Amino acid sequence: KAGVTQTPRYLIKTRGQQVTLSCSPISGHRSVSWYQQTPGQGLQFLFEYFSETQRNKGNFPGRFSGRQFSNSRSEMNVSTLELGDSALYLCASSSRTSGAQETQYFGPGTRLLVL
Amino acid sequence: AQKITQTQPGMFVQEKEAVTLDCTYDTSDPSYGLFWYKQPSSGEMIFLIYQGSYDQQNATEGRYSLNFQKARKSANLVISASQLGDSAMYFCAMREIQGAQKLVFGQGTRLTINP
Numbered sequence: 001k002a003g004v005t006q007t008p009r010y011l012i013k014t015r016g017q018q019v020t021l022s023c024s025p026i027s028g029h030r031s032v033s034w035y036q037q038t039p040g041q042g043l044q045f046l047f048e049y050f051s052e053t054q055r056n057k058g059n060f061p062g063r064f065s066g067r068q069f070s071n072s073r074s075e076m077n078v079s080t081l082e083l084g085d086s087a088l089y090l091c092a093s094s095s096r097t098s099g100a101q102e103t104q105y106f107g108p109g110t111r112l113l114v115l
Numbered sequence: 116a117q118k119i120t121q122t123q124p125g126m127f128v129q130e131k132e133a134v135t136l137d138c139t140y141d142t143s144d145p146s147y148g149l150f151w152y153k154q155p156s157s158g159e160m161i162f163l164i165y166q167g168s169y170d171q172q173n174a175t176e177g178r179y180s181l182n183f184q185k186a187r188k189s190a191n192l193v194i195s196a197s198q199l200g201d202s203a204m205y206f207c208a209m210r211e212i213q214g215a216q217k218l219v220f221g222q223g224t225r226l227t228i229n230p
Contacts, residue, residue, distance in 0.1 A: 033216045043206065043220040056217050088158055094216060101148045101167050102210075104218060106160035 002027065004093050004107035012113045018079040021110045025072050025093030031055075032074040033104060034066060037088040046089075049074050078112075086114045117142045119207050121221035128197050129229050135182070136192040136224050138207030146212040149190040151181070154204040154223070163205075166190055194226075202228045 005024045013019050025032050033056075034046040045058040049068035066076040072093075078085055088111050092104035118141040128134045140149065151163040166174045166181045174181045182191040194201055204225050208218040 031216050033218075035218075042222050043208075043218075045217045045219070048216040050216075058217070090158075090160060092160070092216075092218075101165060102216065103150070103162055103165055104216065105162060106152070109158040111158065 004091055004105055006091050006107040006110050008110060010111050013081050014115050015081055017081050020075055020077045021089055023074045023091030023107060026105055029093035029095050030072050031094045032068060033092045034076050035090045081114045083114050087112060117209055117211055117219045119209055119219055119221035121207055121224050123224045125225045127227045127229060130199060131196055133195045134197050136205050138190045138221060140188050140209050142211055144211040148210050150208045151192045152206045197228050199228050202226060
């Protein structure tokens, strides 16, 4: 079974621009979660989508948004980029059927550099 | 609020030795799951092992085992017979049953295996 895929793998943008990242979950998984990883803040939860609906959201400004399509693929968008948005963005998928024991499987991440 | 603490920023171990990576957690939810992930320099988070709060036995997966001490709120990862390929960042994470798919991560431990 193919794993979680993320595109693009690397991205360079300038301040003020916007960016869209894409994530394709493992086949059959309907939940997609996004995380931001920075050296200073570590790994932080951004949001989760399940059945095209945002189910949970982390403590990030409204510039960070996302959506999920009927095939469970998800995109996240960051508008008006700031230098501090430079990070590794990780997507994770799960089947969301087993509660707390549900394992999330991660993709390779997208490295975003904002200049 | 849930919290994960990993007190070892870095560890150096000789090849073939066993290593224990520490993780303590804090939660008020009686139902939760604990996870360990490995992150090589490529960035992808690789799932290693899971322990549920109601599990009576410590989890094991090949060379990985989890030393779960519920009263002490600790969930240490033990890697037996370490290999050069084990060199990576290791993250402990927790999800409460109330927290949907949100994982809370510790700051990580960088493990280096010396030949």
